[in-house]
Every structure is written in C-alpha cells, then in structure tokens.
Amino acid sequence: MSEDTEGRRPNPVDLHVxxxxxxxxKLMGVSQEQLADSLGLTFQQVQKYERGANRxxxxxxxxxxxxxxxxxSFFFEGLADPMSGAEIDATAQHAEKVVQEFLTTPEGLELAEVxxxxxxGRVRRQVLDLVRAMADEAQRPEVA
Incomplete structure (x- = not known):
C-alpha cells in the first residue's frame, strides 16, 4: 500500500452518509445481507458503505x-449546508452522533420503540435514573 493510502481516514461526509x-x-429491520441483495452487492460492500470506508x-x-x-436528502440530514458556508453546531453534531449510535444497537432500537x-412521566424518569445509575456503576473501577 502506498503512503498516500495508508492510514487514510474516511471523509466525514462519507461517515455521516x-x-x-x-x-x-436498522430502523426498518433490514439486515446488511438483505440490503446488499436488493442492491446487487455483497454484504461486505454494504458494511464498507456504512463505515464510510467506501464512498x-x-x-x-x-x-x-x-x-x-x-x-x-435523508442521508445528508444533520450536515452543514455547503451553500450557506456555516458550519453545523457542534452540540447538534454530537446529539446526532449519540442518537445514531443508540439507534444502531438492537437494544437501543427496541428501547426507542417501547x-x-x-x-x-414519573415512571419514564425512574427508568432514565436507573439507566444512568447502571452506566455510572459500569464506569467505576472494581475494588478488590
């Protein structure tokens, strides 16, 4: 591999798309293999698209x-408009990333549905408090 291609990072737009x-x-419950079949691709190609490794x-x-x-246009939602010259708000970009990561896990998708x-509202708040407490516990180092 040449030095030009070694260690190249995917373009942020390719990662976003x-x-x-x-x-x-995932929201539609379609596997990579099913999507690949419908597009005449291999599931590995779909994986590369999803990782941003291939455009x-x-x-x-x-x-x-x-x-x-x-x-x-769905695939570009959340990106800054190139015609306005304005960059996307870092807070909005972070929120988009968090939602994407959450919804791409089977558990996150199910939680979002149920x-x-x-x-x-009180019960929803208790569920949130429970999840926060569990996440905090998972972050703590174990004491022997």
Whole structure:
C-alpha cells in the first residue's frame, strides 16, 4: 500500500452518509445481507458503505434511498449546508452522533420503540435514573 493510502481516514461526509444508511436499515429491520441483495452487492460492500470506508456513488445512493423508502436528502440530514458556508453546531453534531449510535444497537432500537409507550412521566424518569445509575456503576473501577 502506498503512503498516500495508508492510514487514510474516511471523509466525514462519507461517515455521516454511511451512518444514516445503517440507522435507517436498522430502523426498518433490514439486515446488511438483505440490503446488499436488493442492491446487487455483497454484504461486505454494504458494511464498507456504512463505515464510510467506501464512498457511495450517486446512483447507488439513489437505489439505497428507494430500497429504504426515504428521500435521498435523508442521508445528508444533520450536515452543514455547503451553500450557506456555516458550519453545523457542534452540540447538534454530537446529539446526532449519540442518537445514531443508540439507534444502531438492537437494544437501543427496541428501547426507542417501547419507551414512549410508558405513559407516566414519573415512571419514564425512574427508568432514565436507573439507566444512568447502571452506566455510572459500569464506569467505576472494581475494588478488590
């Protein structure tokens, strides 16, 4: 491998688009293999798209949008508008990343589906407090 390609990092736009593909695929309950089959690709190629390791061509992104039943613009939501010259707010970018990471886990997706069904705000708050306490506990070093 040449020095130019060794250690190259994926373009942030490719990472964003790939993350949105992964999020939408998971929200629809579609496996990488199923998406790949519908696009005439291997599941490894879909993996590379989702990781941002390979760029998605315009025609393939159109096919992905059609398969996942979203407008092509869905994959660019959350990115700064290149015509405005303004950068996306770092807080908004962080929130988008957190939501994407959460929804791409099977447990996160299920939690997102069932959590709103908890009708009482007090109970939802207790669930949140429990999850926070568990996360804090997981962060603490074990004492022998």
């Amino acid at each position: 790939g993350g949105r593909v992964r999020m939408r695929r 998605v061509s315009a025609s393939k992104l159109y096919d992905i949008a059609k398969t996942l039943q979203v407008p092509v 959590f709103p069904r908890i009708g009482r």
